[in-house]
Amino acid sequence: KAGVTQTPRYLIKTRGQQVTLSCSPISGHRSVSWYQQTPGQGLQFLFEYFSETQRNKGNFPGRFSGRQFSNSRSEMNVSTLELGDSALYLCASSLGTSGSADTQYFGPGTRLTVL
Amino acid sequence: QKEVEQDPGPLSVPEGAIVSLNCTYSNSAFQYFMWYRQYSRKGPELLMYTYSSGNKEDGRFTAQVDKSSKYISLFIRDSQPSDSATYLCAMSAIKAAGNKLTFGGGTRVLVKP
Numbered sequence: 001k002a003g004v005t006q007t008p009r010y011l012i013k014t015r016g017q018q019v020t021l022s023c024s025p026i027s028g029h030r031s032v033s034w035y036q037q038t039p040g041q042g043l044q045f046l047f048e049y050f051s052e053t054q055r056n057k058g059n060f061p062g063r064f065s066g067r068q069f070s071n072s073r074s075e076m077n078v079s080t081l082e083l084g085d086s087a088l089y090l091c092a093s094s095l096g097t098s099g100s101a102d103t104q105y106f107g108p109g110t111r112l113t114v115l
Numbered sequence: 116q117k118e119v120e121q122d123p124g125p126l127s128v129p130e131g132a133i134v135s136l137n138c139t140y141s142n143s144a145f146q147y148f149m150w151y152r153q154y155s156r157k158g159p160e161l162l163m164y165t166y167s168s169g170n171k172e173d174g175r176f177t178a179q180v181d182k183s184s185k186y187i188s189l190f191i192r193d194s195q196p197s198d199s200a201t202y203l204c205a206m207s208a209i210k211a212a213g214n215k216l217t218f219g220g221g222t223r224v225l226v227k228p
Contacts, residue, residue, distance in 0.1 A: 004158070033214050043159075043203065043218040056215045090158055094214055104214060106151075106158035 002027065004093050004107035012113045018079040021110045025072050025093030031055070032074040033104060034066060037088040046089075049074050050096045078112075086114045118142050121204055121219030130228050134191035138204035138219045141185065145206040145217070148180050150189045153201045153221070162202075163189065194226045 005024045013019050025032050033056075034046040045058040049068035066076040072093075078085055088111050092104040121138045128134055136150075146167055151159035163178040165171045165187075171178045179188040187206075191198055204219040 031214055033216070035216075035218075042220040043205075043216075045215050045217070048214045050214075058215070092214075092216075096214070102214060103161055103164060104216060105161065108156075108158045 006091050006107040006110050010111045014115050017081050020077045023074045023091030029093040031094045031096030033092045034076050035090045081114045119219040125223040127225045134194050136189040136202050138187050144208040147207045148187050149205040151203040196226050196228050199226045
């Protein structure tokens with residue numbers, strides 16, 4: 001079974017630009033979550049999508065947004081990039097069931113550098 | 116103060132030793148506890164998953180949860196150089212809230228041959 005895939009793996013942008021990252025979950029998984037990982041703050045939850053709806057949201061500004069398509073693939077967008085947005089962006093997929101164990105599997109991440 | 120605290124290390128041990136990792140947390144709503152391993156330039160990989168309090172063993176790995184003390188541990192027996200990685204604890208509350216993992220900052224582990 002193929003794992004979680006993320007594209008692109010590396011990105012370099014300049015301040016003020018916007019960026020779109022893509023995530024393809026494991027086949028059959030309906031939940032996709034996004035996390036930001038930085039040396040200073042560690043791994044922080046951005047948001048979760050389930051059946052094309054945002055089900056959960058972390059404490060990030062509105063410049064960070066996402067969406068999910070009917071095939072469960074997800075994209076996240078960051079507008080008006082700031083230097084502090086440089087990070088590894090990780091996507092995790094899971095079945096999305098509630099009331100039971102729902103293991104999240106992570107992709108390799110997209111390394112974003114903002115200059 | 117962060118919801119989940121984890122010593123950043125690095126923790127250096129000789130091959131064959133027991134690696135002991137732990138996290139403390141403040142949110143009593145956490146009921147699901149996980150340990151992930153992350154190699155450099157890779158995504159986190161799930162090692163152990165525990166619900167509520169108790170112990171769980173899987174091969175060389177043992178996870179312990181003490182909810183009364185808000186403290187979780189991971190033990191790695193017979194450590195190998197391939198165990199050198201960053202270990203992250205993660206937690207989530209009741210499933211009705213959807214998937215939202217809260218992570219510790221990670222502990223770097225170095226197993227020396």
